[in-house]
Amino acid sequence: MKIKKVEAAKIEIDMTPMIDICFQLLTFFVFILSFEGADQDARIQLPASELAKPPEKSEDVPITLQVTKDGQILAGGQPFPNADAAKSVLNAERTMLEQRGRSVSDANIIIRAHKDAKTGDVQQLIKVAQSVEFTKFSLRAKDKE
Amino acid sequence: MKIKKGGDPAVAIDMTPMIDIVFQLLSFFIFTLKITTQEGDFNITMPLAAPRAGTPDPNQVPPIKVRIRATADGSCNGIFLNPNDDGTGGTPFGTDGWKQLRAHIASLVGTGSQAASAEVTIDADYNLDYENVIKCITAVSGEKDAAGHITKMVEKIKFAPPRPPGG
Numbered sequence: 001m002k003i004k005k006v007e008a009a010k011i012e013i014d015m016t017p018m019i020d021i022c023f024q025l026l027t028f029f030v031f032i033l034s035f036e037g038a039d040q041d042a043r044i045q046l047p048a049s050e051l052a053k054p055p056e057k058s059e060d061v062p063i064t065l066q067v068t069k070d071g072q073i074l075a076g077g078q079p080f081p082n083a084d085a086a087k088s089v090l091n092a093e094r095t096m097l098e099q100r101g102r103s104v105s106d107a108n109i110i111i112r113a114h115k116d117a118k119t120g121d122v123q124q125l126i127k128v129a130q131s132v133e134f135t136k137f138s139l140r141a142k143d144k145e
Numbered sequence: 146m147k148i149k150k151g152g153d154p155a156v157a158i159d160m161t162p163m164i165d166i167v168f169q170l171l172s173f174f175i176f177t178l179k180i181t182t183q184e185g186d187f188n189i190t191m192p193l194a195a196p197r198a199g200t201p202d203p204n205q206v207p208p209i210k211v212r213i214r215a216t217a218d219g220s221c222n223g224i225f226l227n228p229n230d231d232g233t234g235g236t237p238f239g240t241d242g243w244k245q246l247r248a249h250i251a252s253l254v255g256t257g258s259q260a261a262s263a264e265v266t267i268d269a270d271y272n273l274d275y276e277n278v279i280k281c282i283t284a285v286s287g288e289k290d291a292a293g294h295i296t297k298m299v300e301k302i303k304f305a306p307p308r309p310p311g312g
Contacts, residue, residue: 015160022167029174047276049283051295052185067275110186113275116219120271122278123307130191138186141279 043068047115048144061106063093065129067113071121083124090132108136187282189302209250210235210266210305211281215273222270224281232268232308243284247298250285254298263298268305 044066065086066074073080075089094104109129113122126137212225212235224242225235226249238246254263265285269278287297 015164019160019164019167022164022171026167026171026174029171029178033174033177046184047279049185049187049279050289051283051287052183052187053295054183054185115274115276115279117275118219118271119213119215119269119273119275119278120307120310122275123269123271123304126191126304127307135190135192137189137191139189139279139282140184140186141283143183143185 041066041074041112043074044112044114045116046112046140046142049141050144052141052143060108061097061102062108062110063090063134064110064112065125067111067117067121067125069114069116071118073125083121083128086125087128087132090129090134094132094134104133105135107134108138109134110138110140112140187279187286187302188300189282189304191303208264208266209253209285209299210268211246211285213267213269213273213277213281215270215277217272219272219274221273221277228268243280246281247284247288251288251298262301264301264303265299266303266305269308271308271310 064075068074071082073083073086075086076092078089080086080089093107097104097107109126111122111125122139129137210227212228212232214222214225216222221240223240224238224246226238226246228235236249238249250265267278267281269281282302285299286302287295289295
């Protein structure tokens, strides 16, 4: 018996719904992308506070300094063994501010210290920043929910 | 001249490269997604020069000092309100008396304009765990009720000069 050879039918999948969903997902992820956490460091676990609410307006000239549990200072992406060693970064920030026609009083030092860091290390950092004439400080905490 | 009328041939656009790129972008955004908790700031002002001694404003609340002592491992060993100049004495509030401290400060400064002008100085031991300082600032700077409404109290917070390590 002769068997008739049947050609496989070409199946066309409609890709439109999948592309629609992909674009919607893409748009969602693009919109929720935030660069605010760029200065966060995994070594720092902030203390929690029920009153810690994000500021309504962003700081004019924020300078973020971080204090690890063992007293290391992270400033400008570099680690320093103690607050005195980080003074060079603060001096550089001050020079940059002055070159841009701003004063140190415009800057706000944001301190992100680990919850188990020594209070004295944080105070030493504030003291060093004061020696470079910074006067405004913010202690950062995470929202307690 | 006779123009030949012909139907437009169906142009099939190859979607494969676009879908590839869309998937790559999607993967990138999914993998870089970082779920973080909200962060907030407590402002403290540390003036360079000590304030001039003058006639105190009779309507102003006298400066409040909170002394936090630490154990050897850094945990809180006691909260004292308005201690002596050498750091001893003062009204004790126990090792976890933040709520009592808040109630006491609220009775001293209220929540009106007096609270806004009141100033609290935190005097902590060098090796005290920093989270206790945030607990203290939270206790004196306001209260959040069950509905999530925040009542503000003291807004001027500063640190006493740092104590020497082990001191």
